[in-house]
Amino acid sequence: MxxxxxxxxxxxxxxxxxxxxxxxxxxxxxxxxxxxxxxxxxxxxxxxxxxxxxxxxxxxxxxxxxxxxxxxxxxxxxxxxxxxxxxxxxxxxxxxxxxxxxxxxxxxxxxxxxxxxxxxxxxxxxxxxxxxxxxxxxxxxxxxxxxxxxxxxxxxxxxxxxxxxxxxxxxxxxxxxxxxxxxxxxxxxxxxxxxxxxxxxxxxxxxxxxxxxxxxxxxxxxxxxxxxxxxxxxxxxxxxxxxxxxxxxxxxxxxxxxxxxxxxxxxxxxxxxxxxxxxxxxxxxxxxxxxxxxxxxxxxxxxxxxxxxxxxxxxxxxxxxxxxxxATPSAVHDAETTVPGPAAPSALVDSVSGVVVAPGGLCAVVSADPAQSADLARRLGRFEDAVLREAEVRWGGEVLHLMPLREVRSRIVVSDAEPQLFTGSLREELDPAGRRSDAEIMAAIDVASAHDVFDGLENGLDDEVTEKGRSFSGGQRQRLTLARAVLTEAEVLVLIEPTSAVDAHTEARIAAALRRERGTPGKTTVMVTASPLLLGAMDTVAFLKDGKLQAQGTHRELLDTVPEYRKVVIRGEGMDGHGGTTAAAAVGANATNGVGHLESNGGEA
The missing domain is CATH 1.20.1560.10 (ABC transporter type 1, transmembrane domain)
Structure with missing residues (x-):
């Protein structure tokens, strides 16, 4: 044999x-x-x-x-x-x-x-x-x-x-x-x-x-x-x-x-x-x-x-x-591996933008140009070593692209904005390594608010996923991808626009569930988004202008103090003549409060 x-x-x-x-x-x-x-x-x-x-x-x-x-x-x-x-x-x-x-x-x-x-x-x-x-x-x-x-x-x-x-x-x-x-x-x-x-x-x-x-x-x-x-x-x-x-x-x-x-x-x-x-x-x-x-x-x-x-x-x-x-040169490789990864959860520091992602908690990145915040996420995930040689990212004081690639991939997981699903059972799709129990998989499904996916599946987790998940809607594919990312239990989880294809009620449930699941010591979550519902659930928000860090604080603080941030988040100036917050800004505040309200009612919209 x-x-x-x-x-x-x-x-x-x-x-x-x-x-x-x-x-x-x-x-x-x-x-x-x-x-x-x-x-x-x-x-x-x-x-x-x-x-x-x-x-x-x-x-x-x-x-x-x-x-x-x-x-x-x-x-x-x-x-x-x-x-x-x-x-x-x-x-x-x-x-x-x-x-x-x-x-x-x-x-x-x-x-x-x-x-x-x-x-x-x-x-x-x-x-x-x-x-x-x-x-x-x-x-x-x-x-x-x-x-x-x-x-x-x-x-x-x-x-x-x-x-x-x-x-x-x-x-x-x-x-x-x-x-x-x-x-x-x-x-x-x-x-x-x-x-x-x-x-x-x-x-x-x-x-x-x-x-x-x-x-x-x-x-x-x-x-x-x-x-x-x-x-x-x-x-x-x-x-x-x-x-x-x-x-x-x-x-x-x-x-x-x-x-x-x-x-x-x-x-x-x-x-x-x-x-x-x-x-x-x-x-x-x-x-x-x-x-x-x-x-x-x-x-x-x-x-x-x-x-x-x-x-x-x-x-x-x-x-x-x-x-x-x-012969196409790989974007990442282990040829120059010289330093180990940090022994304990550590801060990620991006030299280009000046963003510092503290270990533990939830951090969001907002930019008027979505491509700039997405580029930051890709640098944090070490997608291109050539870029990191010029735009250095440090993790725990050491250069990220000099660390073993296998260790980086196992500890830092990036979930891209375009969900990719492959042929196989839904269980294999969500847990390719086969390390999670059905209860753990369903808990991740709950975090991603993806229970509606099972409405059309006769065999539950054993149902076959068609090529690229074409039998699911765009929002379902996005939530399944989010559940898969949550199941990795990565030390650093980077999510790029994880709820762009879902409605506001579902997005609110996801925001509350992500805070429960990832808002614990030892787990760091970086989210690239401009959604007020998600931003309200973050511990800190970093606002980029022209690819550089302009302001950092809570969602509410940035709404009150940074007009450009408010313009990006609520699609309007939102400032009256006395520097007070108008009704437009209140939309963002109400969205923030809505997270807690939905959570206190069992996540039901």
């Missing part, structure tokens, strides 16, 4: 497609050598069969020697049995090599995706990455499938050349030079095939990317009546991919025709020369039969070589695409 996933084979060689393919070969050298061994045994048995048959004719049938005939027939039967067994084992090992190379490539790309942060989404679309793992990885595997047959064909070709030389040096030269020349003659067809396969791969990648993006945004497209526009775009991409595929098919047809022509001309010429030598008495009748068998056998090495070149071209194109993904 083989365990999966495969063990880490080390850092892949990304200097060129050829070097990457060699790296894959080294990672599976054991099964690759076994496949080559069985491939050679299998092909050598085929190459020896005409020789044994010719000897049986010359030494057994023609002289009437039954004993000699029986011994050669026995040897022929033995070759057949060995050939059958080795063919089965060769095929098994070859398929294993194919799948190993394909899945190791997919696994390597998967690891890259999970460790690259935002680097890959900024360079490639989701469809392009999916196409790389689903299509290119399988094409790479094909070359390791054909490797055993190619090695066996070379061994068989050399053996047949030697055996033919024993019968006729002229025919031996024909085999020695004719077979390589036949293979070289097909290079004129293979070169256009390589170019057309590259074009077809690029067209297919663009079509997959467009299809993935269209499916992801289908709900929005239907809402604005834009389906027909993207359908037409997909048709155009599909048509371009089809035309590129047709060109590839033309080149493949030319290659197959060239194989038939070249192999046919070689076989006819080889057999004709042998027949002339048999008529002139230079070779025996049995040797002529063997020569005809060699001619039939040599068809296989020529075709295998052409097939191997065709597969190598596809693998080369696929390896180039995979290298493009793997």
């Amino acid at each position: 083989r365990s999966f996933p495969y063990k880490n084979a080390g850092k892949p060689d990304l200097r060129s497609p050829g070097r990457y393919l060699l790296w894959l070969a080294g990672a599976q050298r054991g099964t690759l050598l076994v496949a080559v061994l069985y491939g050679c045994i299998w092909t050598l048995c085929q190459a020896l069969t005409p020789f044994v048959l010719g000897q049986a004719i010359d030494q057994g049938i023609l002289p009437g020697d039954f004993a000699r005939l029986a011994s050669w027939v026995g040897l022929l039967v033995g070759l057949t049995v060995v050939q059958s067994i080795s063919a089965t084992l060769r095929h098994r090992a070859s398929v294993s090599n194919w799948l190993q190379a394909a899945y190791r490539s997919a696994q390597t790309v998967g690891h890259k995706v999970t460790r690259s942060g935002d680097a890959l989404p900024q360079k490639f679309s989701t469809g392009e990455v999916v196409s790389t793992t689903a299509s290119d990885a399988m094409r790479i595997g094909e070359i390791y499938d054909v490797a055993a047959r190619l090695a066996g064909s070379v061994a068989g070709y050399l053996l047949v050349t030697y055996l033919v030389f024993q019968s006729s040096w002229q025919l031996g030269l024909v085999v020695l030079f004719g077979v390589p020349l036949c293979g070289a003659g097909m290079l004129f067809v293979i070169k256009p095939l390589q170019r057309r396969q590259k074009e077809q791969r690029e067209a297919a990648g663009k079509m997959t990317a467009l299809g993935a993006d269209t499916v992801a945004g289908l709900r929005v497209l239907r809402g604005i009546g834009g389906e027909h526009i993207f359908v037409e775009r997909y048709r155009e991409r599909s048509r371009a991919t089809q035309l590129a595929g047709n060109k590839v098919a033309w080149s493949l047809a030319d290659l197959n025709a060239a194989q038939v022509l070249v192999v046919g001309v070689f076989s006819v010429a080889f057999t004709w020369i042998g027949a002339l030598q048999a008529v002139s008495g230079q070779i025996e009748p049995g040797q002529l039969v063997a020569l005809y068998g060699y001619a039939v056998f040599l068809v296989s090495p020529i075709r295998t070589a052409a097939d191997a070149v065709s597969r190598f071209i596809r693998a080369h194109v696929g390896a180039r695409r995979i290298i493009d993904v793997l």
Whole structure:
């Protein structure tokens, strides 16, 4: 029984497609050598069969020697049995090599995706990455499938050349030079095939990317009546991919025709020369039969070589695409890890904005430009090390990006504004590590006020979540994502607009529940939001202007003292001529009081 996933084979060689393919070969050298061994045994048995048959004719049938005939027939039967067994084992090992190379490539790309942060989404679309793992990885595997047959064909070709030389040096030269020349003659067809396969791969990648993006945004497209526009775009991409595929098919047809022509001309010429030598008495009748068998056998090495070149071209194109993904510099890494994380809950200090997040309690970040507060949250979560080298964040007095990434990820959790759900059971979705009990999961559901999600689920937590959670509304997906974040019980939890898609009553319940759940020593919560309901539940609020800390205090204090803050939060100036708070500001105050009112009534709106 083989365990999966495969063990880490080390850092892949990304200097060129050829070097990457060699790296894959080294990672599976054991099964690759076994496949080559069985491939050679299998092909050598085929190459020896005409020789044994010719000897049986010359030494057994023609002289009437039954004993000699029986011994050669026995040897022929033995070759057949060995050939059958080795063919089965060769095929098994070859398929294993194919799948190993394909899945190791997919696994390597998967690891890259999970460790690259935002680097890959900024360079490639989701469809392009999916196409790389689903299509290119399988094409790479094909070359390791054909490797055993190619090695066996070379061994068989050399053996047949030697055996033919024993019968006729002229025919031996024909085999020695004719077979390589036949293979070289097909290079004129293979070169256009390589170019057309590259074009077809690029067209297919663009079509997959467009299809993935269209499916992801289908709900929005239907809402604005834009389906027909993207359908037409997909048709155009599909048509371009089809035309590129047709060109590839033309080149493949030319290659197959060239194989038939070249192999046919070689076989006819080889057999004709042998027949002339048999008529002139230079070779025996049995040797002529063997020569005809060699001619039939040599068809296989020529075709295998052409097939191997065709597969190598596809693998080369696929390896180039995979290298493009793997060579993308990761946004975060552990290469410069030099300091451990703080032993106890500590303050987070952002040098760019000047914000200091004290350990414990709830802190909100508000900015007139939401992108600036979101950037702060991403710095606190260590999403891009390159940014942190210039905009340093300290945690407990030490530089955040110099700490072990695994420790940072386990202690600081960022829940983004765009909720992402994956296929699987709801229980696995909320608790991927499987460490929480159902009671704990339901408690987190209660914090996120997401009980309505179960109204449409027949199996509760065991119900299957569809791809990207499309069966849920936007507000339900957002609350499920919040419940998942709460379940991590992270030391520092950073929430970016966690309630932007829910109504005011639900938002008030969430604010009260978050305060109960996260407002304890040892748990720090940073929330990027401009919602008065959430801000009223915070211990402190940091207000940013032009990315810099302008004021910090409670929500009520900032409403009374910072006009720009009040303008952002309640969408109005809110100041009378005497500096007093008008009705607009009172809205924020009432919203703040509303949290306590809802909480005291059991969270019911």
